Amino acid sequence: xxMYLFPFPILGGLLAWATVYLIGxxxxxxxxxxxxxAAFFIAIFVQNPLxxxxxxxxxxxxxxxxxxxxxxxTVAVALWLGLIAGLxxxxxxxxxxxxxxxxxxVFVGLGFGVTEAFFVAGVSVLMVTIHGGSPxxxxxxxxxxxxxxxxxxxxxxxxxxxxxxxxxxxxxxxxLLYMIGLHTVLDTGAxxxxxxxxxxxxxxxxxxxxxxVAVVGxxxxxxxxxxxxxxxxxxxxxxx
Numbered sequence: 001x002x003m004y005l006f007p008f009p010i011l012g013g014l015l016a017w018a019t020v021y022l023i024g025x026x027x028x029x030x031x032x033x034x035x036x037x038a039a040f041f042i043a044i045f046v047q048n049p050l051x052x053x054x055x056x057x058x059x060x061x062x063x064x065x066x067x068x069x070x071x072x073x074t075v076a077v078a079l080w081l082g083l084i085a086g087l088x089x090x091x092x093x094x095x096x097x098x099x100x101x102x103x104x105x106v107f108v109g110l111g112f113g114v115t116e117a118f119f120v121a122g123v124s125v126l127m128v129t130i131h132g133g134s135p136x137x138x139x140x141x142x143x144x145x146x147x148x149x150x151x152x153x154x155x156x157x158x159x160x161x162x163x164x165x166x167x168x169x170x171x172x173x174x175x176l177l178y179m180i181g182l183h184t185v186l187d188t189g190a191x192x193x194x195x196x197x198x199x200x201x202x203x204x205x206x207x208x209x210x211x212x213v214a215v216v217g218x219x220x221x222x223x224x225x226x227x228x229x230x231x232x233x234x235x236x237x238x239x240x
Contacts (some may be wrong), residue, residue, distance in 0.1 A: 002136040005145065006125045010114075012149030013117025019150075024079060024229050029107040032100075036111020036160075039092050040119070043112075047080050047088040063195045073194050084179040084186030093160050096174045098167040102228035109160025109224075113153030120149065143181055147209055151217030158217070159183065161224030182220065186213055 021028075028113065047075055066077050093112065097105040124145075125135050137145075159179045166175020189209045197206075 003139050003142040005044065005128075005135050005137045005142055006121050008142040008146040009117045009121040009124070009149040011135045011152045012146040015146075016108060016117075016153035017114055018148050018186065019154065020106060020225075023225060025103065027103075027233065029104055030105050032107035033098055033114075035107040035111075037115045039096055039108065040112045043089045043092045044119070046092075047084055050077035050088065051084045055079075066195050070218075075192065077190035078188050078195060079184075081191040082184045082186070084182075085187040085191075086183035088177040090159060090163065090176060090183050093138040094163045094167070094179075097160050097164040098172055100164050101234065102161050102164050102168075102224075102231045105160045105164035106157055106228050107227070109110040109157035110153070112160065113149075113156035116156070117149040117153060144206070144210060148212070148213060151214045154221035155182075155186070155213070155217040158220035158222070158224035161228050162220065165224070165227050182202055183215060185215060189213075 027113055055066075060077075067073050089112075093108065097108050100108070130134050160180070163172070163175055163179055166172050166178075189212065193205055
């Protein structure tokens, strides 16, 4: 059974939003959601050139070019891509939440994650269309995409809250290093799979990766959510 891919990543992000609402964050902070939206595009604007320009400089034009240079080089490139993603995305979030309440940070992270879900959905369909493929995928693949976006969005919520929490405790730089480390591990795995999937079919690898994303996403979100829920609700205007 085949399904049209586009709605599934978006649905994953929206289900994460529903989860945030249902566990107790009923008051929607639209200013912080919009800030998260802006944060995502700032991060992407900075991240992509930092990731790609050094590779272009050494003659890398495609995933196949990376894989052709061997396993060690492929792992190194995946680590580079993951590290830059972690540095930039968590760095941007840290700058925006370091002086905010934890409940506000929840919605900065949520805005970031939901925006990423829409972005991933759009880019995925666009790339398939450009290359003359079909936007339809097997149902398990579509559901895997939904699941990934759900847990990644929760991860963004959790890291945003924990960045704010560590900053409140005077340990902002330490917290930033922790979040960069977690993000780097997840994105390195994702980057490695994307690099090799054209050359190798590895269902075991993708399911292992998704399981790791799910576990880390839930743990980080749960820890951050508990911290934010313990903070009293205060009526304040968003700080821009």
